[in-house]
Amino acid sequence: MKKSAKRKKKVDSRQIAYARFMFVAAIFGFWFVGIGVRLVHLQVSQHEWLREKAVDQRQDTKKTKLLRGTIYDRDEHPLAMSIKVSTLYADPTEIDDIDRAAKAAAKVLKLDARALAKDLQEGRKANKRYIPIAKKLEADQVQAVNKALDDPDAKKSDQPRYSGFHWVEDQKRTYPYQALAAQVVGFSNAADEGQAGIEQSQDELLHGAIIKKLQERDRLGRVYDETVFDRERPGDVVLTISTSLQFKTERALEAGVKASNAKSGMAVVMDPKTGEILAMANYPTFDPNSIAGATPANFKNNVVQSAYSPGSVFKLITYGSGLEKDLFSPNDMIDAGNGTIEVANHTFRDSHHVGSVTYAEALAHSSNVCAIKTGLRVGKEDFYSTLKKMGFGSKTGIDLPAETAGIVRKPEKWNGDSLASMSIGYEIGVTALQMTSAFATIANNGIRVQPHVIKQIRRDGASPTEPQLTENTRVVGEETARELRDMLKQVVLSGTGKRARLDGYTAAGKTGTAWKFNAETKRVDPSKYISSFIGMAPADDPRVVIAVVMDEPRSGARDGGMVSAPVFKEIAEQILPELGVQKNGTPSNDVTLAEVVPETPADSVPMPTPAPEKEAPKAPADAKSKKTAPVAKKETPDDRTARNEKKKIDASKKKT
């Protein structure tokens, strides 16, 4: 009994409890150790896989492109602007029933369901996760698609609520003013790269950088945190172009081109004091909103990209050089003789006999002989120096792409008759902008200002900056510029540019009619003209310089005074009131055709000696008609001897 009692005493309840406690603690201990081991295993060996899975569930990386910068006109009207659009794409790996999905998408987007299903099937086989279905849809279209593709069974946080379909943000470039200033503004391609005009020259500034957004989402797909890897935002460009003036210029140019049945035309309106281009028009033009349907040839901005022989408008430089050298004054007399001059065995002729006239009258009547005589007096070196000072043969530095410098050869490479030819605007290639700039220099009292088309550049978070322009340079003296303006005034009042007379404003300018150079024959083609008129208004204190150049006018009279001067008049009369210029001239009377002094091109090449062109506005439109084309007559040595003899007889008669 005692033994059993002793045994009972030995089995203490506390010890049992302690043992049990220790047992439970051991179980917990093992459990914790097991969990610990598992955690270590997960953290060490499966760390990367788990991390990726967690990030994938929680984080969403979105890459979006910042909207391309805006191009404004001088009155803050957007000429080119980007808007957000959406592209619908499919991830075939997420779609269970491809045929059903293709049918649903095809129905709303009006696509071919079979073709779409085929694309999706092929995409799934190739394990593609991005198959674009509809590109660049606008907000209302997106909403319609979301409504149509609403599947209540789909477990998706983003729209459209249909498995496998997603939206991706995109941008679309729009040009609200359509074809207005199309060659200046240019256009950009689908990859947001500028292809022409300001879009190309300022692409670095306008280009929208790609930004990355890291979005944290909860289990319902709601974004609760976002990290934006920001990039420098694109800038905006403000142009000197005014939409209103541009529209008026384009409309007048279009009417002029159509009236003369010209191949193309260009016009520039420039503020001579600041160098700002107020309007720059080309016709025919294009709509940058629909590039696919446009003619590529029309993308070219001929004002800065095409060089041509200016013809008589270039006489301004010739007379300007003479005046600057103080060789004559506008009222001095010059004798055009019998209207012909021979230089290095080449004969140049006037279209009409002017006789002995003042220099001002010689310019007004666009006498080739007088201009050549003046040019010869100026001399090679000084003439070339004036050309370079005026900016010919070098780029103006305008902020537009692909500007050509034109063609000006060095005096060492000139032929015997080159100076004579250049005095009347041949053997030289200029752009319309260079010519406008030269006239603007005269309008600005002899100070040359760099023409520019960008008024302001705006960067995000920085104050607006103005473009860097070259320093203004004095090219001719103030007195020379004033005298030249007076001479140009005579052109409009009594010379070849009567049709440029303005209603209520004074104007000064010069007509130009040049035969086009034919690259195949290496000679000028007397059946093809470039007719121009460059002028300024008001004549005494010019506010604008306007250049109008017509390429190959084919109807009626084709000289600059008949074709381009009326366009100048149309543009000037519309824009001067808008610029707030008070009327200071007499109302213009309608100029009759008989009053207009005809102008015909002259040339230095040995053959074409044009007959005076009859003013016949209703002549047949056939450009090849021999009646309307100037007669190209090669002068034979016999003719020359006969003429020399006649001269001698005349001279002897005068003496007696």
Add this chain to the structure above:
Amino acid sequence: MSATTIRRNRKSTGRPVKAASHFRAYATIGIAGAIVVSGFFLAATQHFSSWDLSIKNSRLRYQIDQLQAEKRRLLVAREVSLSPLEIKKAAEKAALTPNDAVAVVQAVSKPNATASAAFQRKDPAPPTAVAASTVIKTTFVRPAAQPNQPVQAAKRNPGESERRRIVPNAE
């Protein structure tokens, strides 16, 4: 001597436990527990409210983006409808003579003088009445749809941080 014997000996020889000291200990534990629990509760409330605010904030940001995009669309639509070509088309549709159409185009660029004159030539009524009654619709401008679920704007103090981190000039 085993550990059990020592513990037993200590218990038998220990001082008597007072009820007051027990109560104090329990009270201290209770208070500390309450503080910890209320701290956890407050932290949880803060966490969830910040979560909620973040979600609302994100939605608002999305709305801002949408509204800015919409503003740009409307601006483009306005400029399209104000472009001279569109006005000319609209004027032609409204059977205005070419001269009147030109006047309208000029009036848009300079809305003070010529427009009223152009309208007066057509209609003897005062220009304001004409302008009020004649609306020339040039472009169909449809505003984009508002998001389906209107989001109530969360009130935020000026100093409150936004849960949006911006990393400048990063790739």
